[in-house]
Amino acid sequence: MGDASKRLQATSATISGMARHDALLFDFDGTIADSRVPYTRSLNHALAEVGLPTHAPEDLYQYLGPPMQQTLTEFLQVPAELVDRVTALYRELYAQIGPTETRAYDGIPELLRTLHGRLPLAVATSKILPLAEMLLEQMGLRELFDVVAAPAPDVVNESKSTTIASALAALDQPAAAVMIGDRFYDVVGASAHGLPTVGVLWGSGSEQELREAGARWLAKTPDEIPGLLGL
Numbered sequence: 001m002g003d004a005s006k007r008l009q010a011t012s013a014t015i016s017g018m019a020r021h022d023a024l025l026f027d028f029d030g031t032i033a034d035s036r037v038p039y040t041r042s043l044n045h046a047l048a049e050v051g052l053p054t055h056a057p058e059d060l061y062q063y064l065g066p067p068m069q070q071t072l073t074e075f076l077q078v079p080a081e082l083v084d085r086v087t088a089l090y091r092e093l094y095a096q097i098g099p100t101e102t103r104a105y106d107g108i109p110e111l112l113r114t115l116h117g118r119l120p121l122a123v124a125t126s127k128i129l130p131l132a133e134m135l136l137e138q139m140g141l142r143e144l145f146d147v148v149a150a151p152a153p154d155v156v157n158e159s160k161s162t163t164i165a166s167a168l169a170a171l172d173q174p175a176a177a178v179m180i181g182d183r184f185y186d187v188v189g190a191s192a193h194g195l196p197t198v199g200v201l202w203g204s205g206s207e208q209e210l211r212e213a214g215a216r217w218l219a220k221t222p223d224e225i226p227g228l229l230g231l
Helices: 003-016 036-049 057-063 068-075 080-101 108-115 129-138 160-170 184-191 207-213 222-229
Strands: 023-026 121-124 147-149 177-181 197-200 217-219
Touching: 023 160, 036 057, 036 080, 068 080, 080 129, 108 222, 121 160, 129 147, 147 160, 160 184, 177 184, 184 197, 184 207, 197 207, 197 222, 207 217, 217 222
Parallel strands: 023 121, 023 177, 121 147, 177 197, 197 217
Antiparallel strands: none
16 A cells, blocks of 8 residues: 555544554553563663662662663663673573563453454564564464564664654554553654554553653553554
8 A cells, every 4th residue: 555545544534533543553561561570680680790789679660661771871870881781681681581570461462362353463662672572472472463573682772763663664554553552652652653652551651651741542451442442
């Protein structure tokens, strides 16, 4: 389908007052999966290994969302010369414990199975691609997604907007896609492409954060999403 036809579809949907959503993009951490335990364990392990202070797990939850290098440099003030080493140590342990310590949120597998086959589904995550693929396989969810978009291991600080762009390209540029995520990074990244966002309230982001970022809808539980989107 050409770009002009897609724009016409999107315009028609807006005029009709009911969006004809043609793809859904899901964030991973805090949206599909509760990864707080492996995230905080791996991050504190990496920091300790290079002699840096560790943090209470609950103090690290707020950093679930952006690329790891951004978290290390901007939020935890890790010296530049240690960032690559900390990142490598973090990924090494995460690959070991992530499969057993990451779980899908209640209701997410059921939601995805309900939506699968009705419209294209994609993951757009700041996790590196091999890790995202492995965790989705481990949870039995990979087969439900048409696309998994995530940075390659050697990419540094890929923005959520860039990751979403990759997902949209792999889906052949849907006309009326929707992002689903728990942090303002998801909302802002989607907005850069003109996509509305469902902000989910079971992850790390607060209702205030999502509202202020401009999320169009808020969902308290996964089973609310189809109704919010008219699916």
